[in-house]
Amino acid sequence: MNKIKVNIDNTIVEVDPGTTILQAARQIDIDIPTLCYMHLGDMGIEHKPGGCRICVVEVKGRRNLAPACATECTEGMEIETHNIRVLNARKTVMELILSDHPSECLLCAKAGNCDLQTTAIKMGIREIPYQGEQSTYKEDTSPAIIRDMDKCIMCRRCETMCNEVQTVGVLSAINRGFMSVTAPAFERNLDHSECTYCGQCVAVCPTGALTEVDHTNQVIRHLADPNKVVVVQTAPAVRAALGEEFGLKPGTLVTGKLVAALRRLGFDYVFDTDFAADLTIMEEGTELLERLNKYLSGDKDVKLPMLTSCCPGWVNFFEYHFPDMLDIPSTARSPQQMFGAIAKNYFAEKINVKRENLVVVSIMPCVAKKYECTREEFSVNGNPDVDFALSTRELANLIKRANINFNKLNDEDFDRPLGESTGAGVIFGATGGVIEAAIRTAYEVQTGKKLEKVDFEQLRGLEGIRSAKVDFDGLELSIGIAHGLGNARKLLDDIRQGKSQYHAIEIMACPGGCIGGGGQPLHHGDSSILKARQRAIYEEDANKPIRKSHENPYIIQLYEEYLGKPLGERSHQLLHTSYFDKSKKLIEIEE
Amino acid sequence: MTSIKVKLKEKDVAQLKQVCKEFNNEAGELINVLHKAQGIFGYLPAEVQEIVAQELNVSVAKVYGVVTFYSFFTMIPKGLHPISICTGTACYVRGAEKVLDEFKQQLNIKVGETTPDGKFSLSCLRCVGACGLAPVVLIGEKTYGRVSPDGVKDILKEYE
Known part of the structure; x- marks a missing residue:
């Protein structure tokens, strides 16, 4: 392909046809500011509505300034990115955006992590000369996400995530001109929409317009209450990303520091969701084998493929969009909820504390987990199994507020019994990990043989949809993996049409799995960060002495002392759930 | 948004689905489909938007976005007696605005x-070609000429 030569700020750069001015400039380290533009590298998503106009540049021979993000280079183009005309225009654009934005940075949840703020600082804006009406809109608080549209700059990144990546279709620009706002249909609140709370909109929002519900103050209150025993569990993906909030390189494992920090914050017991992940494998793996063996013995009613059910965003998605298929996912609860049920029953009994006096906090890479712990079926007499779910970001804030120098902490180890886990539990945090963990256990249970090689490389990776065959001692198991709800939808449509060839499918709502969760440190679309987190997860797995869930001694003890056997009566009561048809349509037809 | 639940007539729904089919259920035909839908129902209640979304395989939020963007589309049903006040140049200079204000006040x-009882709706239009009668008001098919604010009450009485 012939290259195109362009001149940017007196430097000649050669680019492929189709390259935008913005991309060409970045190739020679010229950082043109952007706001609405979003590029999610390996996910293949480029959002360039050209709406905010902050990236304007002057192209010689062109009358108007051109948006760099949406203008393609042509041969011989001469571009200036910072002449006086460009700088003045860019400043005016910023001042106009800010004239309709509340100046309450001191109180904003996104302060310090806000693209609008960063850009305003970069441009040295010191006053807003334009004063007029500011757009106001009702605030919308759901169990997981807060929408404060007064802070929206209409970049519409959230729409791209919601509609194109996740195919959830909740958010759309409505009304026009000054009145326009991004909202669910009929301006319903999120909790009356089909929102899955995956939080990908929150993860890409450049301002404080979309944020997670903050539960840190409630947690602090409980920690200070002498009558409460406060237990914490941390999800596998948190340890692979939390360090980024303290300036550590992406992919730095901070498991030991995380435990030390939680102990200093005053949690009475520091446990691990990975333990519950091992428990999930015992239940879900057994369920898979039960369905598979029924199918192999000729039972045509058995539902295959079996879908994983750990991800609350995914559970919401199929409850809204695939209500005809509620019997396909595993009935196993997510690790967060299994942990809650075991903590508030088995563990509370063990340490002789009343359920009401035991508080379970979870640290999650996720926004949807906040919603999940409010689901009615996961509470007893109004007392939830998990009281609060904090995101990785919220935990980082909590640690900073408590004056803890995170990077200088010495490594500490989780408490027992609910803190012991295997490598299989750890890999739940990356796409493909749940099904790999399930196979490690299912293989040994099904074949009665020892699994020599526990690493299933064919199940790992970051491609949106993957498939692999696994040999179960002569029986070939067909596995599907999807991450990102848009990819999940494709596999689901195949199942609906009877075209699916899989025995089991793992689905995670967020691109990358939990490592790319809506509650993680913001990765700004840099997929190298996701890859680094993924490497960290598999590194932790490889370093574990035990790497198969059914070999976890405390899991064995739990079954012996309390649960009986997987899929047994007590398991059914505490560790399994059922799903609901949430596809509420308004339509009523009169004959 | 409207909070009143609307029951749609089966034959209207069938006609709407037929319209979608005529446009090959293509998402790109959304505006054309909505145009026809408003022709069938007189307005675009949420229920109609849901059917259109389903048939064209687009999100309801997107349909609602289009409906709220174009001023031609309305989610409010016309009243039994739709009132149109001409605010064209001739009517305007002869006091149409005062007449309009009186209607607004009388009907609240x-x-x-549209009034909560569904009886009257209020809209403006530009020139009905009867400038000699300015200011002109149309109620349904009936034309009223040389309307003064004082006469509004009597006009409305005819429809009680």
Whole structure:
């Protein structure tokens, strides 16, 4: 392909046809500011509505300034990115955006992590000369996400995530001109929409317009209450990303520091969701084998493929969009909820504390987990199994507020019994990990043989949809993996049409799995960060002495002392759930 | 949004689905489909938007986005007696605005709205070609000429 030569700020750069001015400039380290533009590298998503106009540049021979993000280079183009005309225009654009934005940075949840703020600082804006009406809109608080549209700059990144990546279709620009706002249909609140709370909109929002519900103050209150025993569990993906909030390189494992920090914050017991992940494998793996063996013995009613059910965003998605298929996912609860049920029953009994006096906090890479712990079926007499779910970001804030120098902490180890886990539990945090963990256990249970090689490389990776065959001692198991709800939808449509060839499918709502969760440190679309987190997860797995869930001694003890056997009566009561048809349509037809 | 639940007639729904089919259920035909839908129902209640979304395989939020963007589309049903006040140049200079204000006050609704009992709706239009009668008001098919604010009450009485 012939290259195109362009001149940017007196430097000649050669680019492929189709390259935008913005991309060409970045190739020679010229950082043109952007706001609405979003590029999610390996996910293949480029959002360039050209709406905010902050990236304007002057192209010689062109009358108007051109948006760099949406203008393609042509041969011989001469571009200036910072002449006086460009700088003045860019400043005016910023001042106009800010004239309709509340100046309450001191109180904003996104302060310090806000693209609008960063850009305003970069441009040295010191006053807003334009004063007029500011757009106001009702605030919308759901169990997981807060929408404060007064802070929206209409970049519409959230729409791209919601509609194109996740195919959830909740958010759309409505009304026009000054009145326009991004909202669910009929301006319903999120909790009356089909929102899955995956939080990908929150993860890409450049301002404080979309944020997670903050539960840190409630947690602090409980920690200070002498009558409460406060237990914490941390999800596998948190340890692979939390360090980024303290300036550590992406992919730095901070498991030991995380435990030390939680102990200093005053949690009475520091446990691990990975333990519950091992428990999930015992239940879900057994369920898979039960369905598979029924199918192999000729039972045509058995539902295959079996879908994983750990991800609350995914559970919401199929409850809204695939209500005809509620019997396909595993009935196993997510690790967060299994942990809650075991903590508030088995563990509370063990340490002789009343359920009401035991508080379970979870640290999650996720926004949807906040919603999940409010689901009615996961509470007893109004007392939830998990009281609060904090995101990785919220935990980082909590640690900073408590004056803890995170990077200088010495490594500490989780408490027992609910803190012991295997490598299989750890890999739940990356796409493909749940099904790999399930196979490690299912293989040994099904074949009665020892699994020599526990690493299933064919199940790992970051491609949106993957498939692999696994040999179960002569029986070939067909596995599907999807991450990102848009990819999940494709596999689901195949199942609906009877075209699916899989025995089991793992689905995670967020691109990358939990490592790319809506509650993680913001990765700004840099997929190298996701890859680094993924490497960290598999590194932790490889370093574990035990790497198969059914070999976890405390899991064995739990079954012996309390649960009986997987899929047994007590398991059914505490560790399994059922799903609901949430596809509420308004339509009523009169004959 | 409207909070009143609307029951759609089966034959209207069938006609709407037929319209979608005529446009090959293509998402790109959304505006054309909505145009026809408003022709069938007189307005675009949420329920109609849901059917269109389903048939064209687009999100309801997107349909709602289009409906709220174009001023031609309305989610409010017209009243039994739709009132249109001409605000063309001739009517305007002869006091149409005062007449309009009187209607607004008498009915306690704004332009584009319908009274809660569904009896009257209020809209403005530009020139009906009867400038000699200015200011002109249309109620349904009937034309009223040389309307003064004082006469509004009597006009409305005819429809009680």
